Amino acid sequence: MATKSISRRNILKSLTMGAVASSVLRVIPLEAAEYAHHMVAAEKAASPAGSYTPKFFPARQYKTLQTLCQTIIPADADAGGAMEAGAPEFIDLLTSENPKYQLKLGGGLMWLDAECIDRYGKTYLDCTPEQQKEIVDLIAYSKNAEKDPGLSPGVEFFALLRELTADGFFTSQIGIKYLGYVGNTYLLSFNGCPPVPEA
């Protein structure tokens, strides 16, 4: 891990430059990016305004939720993932207010751990990355539940979580930037469409 002498400002500056010229982003040393990520996360945890205490999910379930969200929309060279976008907070907030989500997501997380214990002898968080991938690959596609109805609760849970994670990510600042949306501004005139490529 990089030393503390790398200032937050420098790290963020290099990240910002990376966003402008994407070639720069790809050469940021992984450890620097990771350091920045930890630093931002630590800052968020330290500041009362930035920290988030889950309203519905118990701490360990929330951690599973966060992990799954990040699996659904991971960080990549172009943008952060669902966690950086605040998707788990968004999902927890909505779930705390919606009994249907409480049943589907709360129950779904319980189902996932039980299924992992059956298959691997441990909860999802304690599974190896390979085991986690194996179970997620099973519940990420409805055709698997057609073959094995026992997977239905997992598939239904994952479908809702996927939808809400996409909502949380693509309505965030980084998600909107990732999509390349241009607008929500004041224009004196509207130019219409640039030349359309052929189908």
Next chain:
Amino acid sequence: MPQVVRSPKVYDVCIVGSGAAGGTAAKVLAEGGLSVVMLEAGPALNPEKDFKEHVWPYQVPHRGAGIGGKLKHEVGDEFMAPNGAWEIDGEPYTSAPGSRFRWFRSRIVGGRTNHWGRIALRFAPVDFRSRSTDGMGDDWPITYEEIAPYYDKVESYIGVFGTKENISSAPDGVFLPPPAPRCTETIVKKACDKLNIVCIPSRMAMLTKPLNGRAACHYCGQCGRGCLTASNFSSSQVMIPPAQATGRFTLITGAMAREIVVGKDGKAEAVAYIDKATRSEQRVHARAFMVAASACESARLLLNSRSTLFPDGLANSSGVVGRYLTDSVGSDASGYFPQLEKMPPHNHDGTGGMHLYMPWWKFDRKNDFLRGYHIEFGGGRSMPGVGEFDGICERYEGYGASLKQRCRTMYGTHIGFAGRGEMIPNEKSYCDLDPDTVDQWGIPVLRFHWHWSDNEIKMAKDMQETFRSIVETAGGTFLSKAKPDGSRPYGIADGGVIIHELGTARMGSNPKTSVLNKYCQAHDVKNVFVTDAAAFVTNPDKNPTLTIMALSWRASEYLLDQAKQGSL
């Protein structure tokens, strides 16, 4: 007994409702010199506080989805201007067994004009003469020529963009210049040209140039959120302020009209209303009454105004109040257009609505059904919101980098199509009072009866076929959940869902078969007018709001003339 407070003041006119019809009447009557009082069941509108124009989804904790995500698949998300809802706490309505009807109601100054689609279409000459044309339904007691000057007045005042096209099914109006088409619209128009489907600039109530003290549109695409510069039309920002400026206009908010009270002479003398804040009954007195509470709410008020003189409800000697209820025939589909994936990033927002549309174009041939429909469409790279990628999540499933990238690649590549067609009134579609249910104010509620006839189903079928041909001609993939059978054949929306419900107190020359004369004046009670879409005889394939305003303007001028002659 609740204490009944009698107001000593007698206004010239009392208007019930502040939407398109009420707002228009308020402006014309107050500017014409009459003293006007308006009852609105909801609160006042405060644009500075109530409008969420330019707010990003990440600036609010629920990202627009509302508490518990309850607004996720609703008409309006939490950014929308205060407008209305399918369900209002404490104010139910019911549906008769076997009927499916949804009623979108508004309780706010400006009513549903605060976030209507702002599609401002004139009815065509033939629309006023449907029985003479095809033998179904009834003719209006007025002609296009009689209403045309009022379309002119409304358009000149509120501002409507469009182009002169000389199409008989879609008369031209007084138009501001249209905005340039978006990419989605360019693609669809090209396909329509190949198919000989008429696709022209839409006619919408947004200002592409400054007009009557209002600034021109700044193209943020957010009309539905309410416009801080009032560059789009709403009654609350465009009709009510000039009425207020006269000093002759009184607005009473939180006032739920319960009954129009009739004097011994058979003329209306007051409106009894519930002051919601104190839950007390109040009365406001006037010499004339403009009922403009929205078609079904107006019918409800008339039906609830029962007296010894009018045992079946006010102005209902014909028994027609609540009858002839129609909504637009609606069916939707969408398409995926791969060429949109290749568009360079650009500002796609435009006005808060479509820039092109397809008016009814098959009026010159024989079709499988009577009457016609127009097509609205939209899509592309608008501001992302909750639910944006539901379809992609559902269709492709999976997770991870591929899901994330797919969402980006396919963002804004879908175009939705909506047909809006004419329903012919039928015996089985109407509203009446539910004998068993009252709302929290003690007022009997409406019960809806609904039936789509074969003509509407055939029309929905034609819509789906047309959508498919447009999408495929444009090189897209057609996507539709519509099925030929089941409870919603060809995707036909349930009654009321298009929010063009109307016809519940229709005008006509015969007092035995109609409620109002051609000036929206009740046959039975000369000082009562119904100036909203209850007065409509038919529900042509044009959205009703422009015609509501034209009729209300006309009725108001008629009332002003009456007042000048001293017969108020």
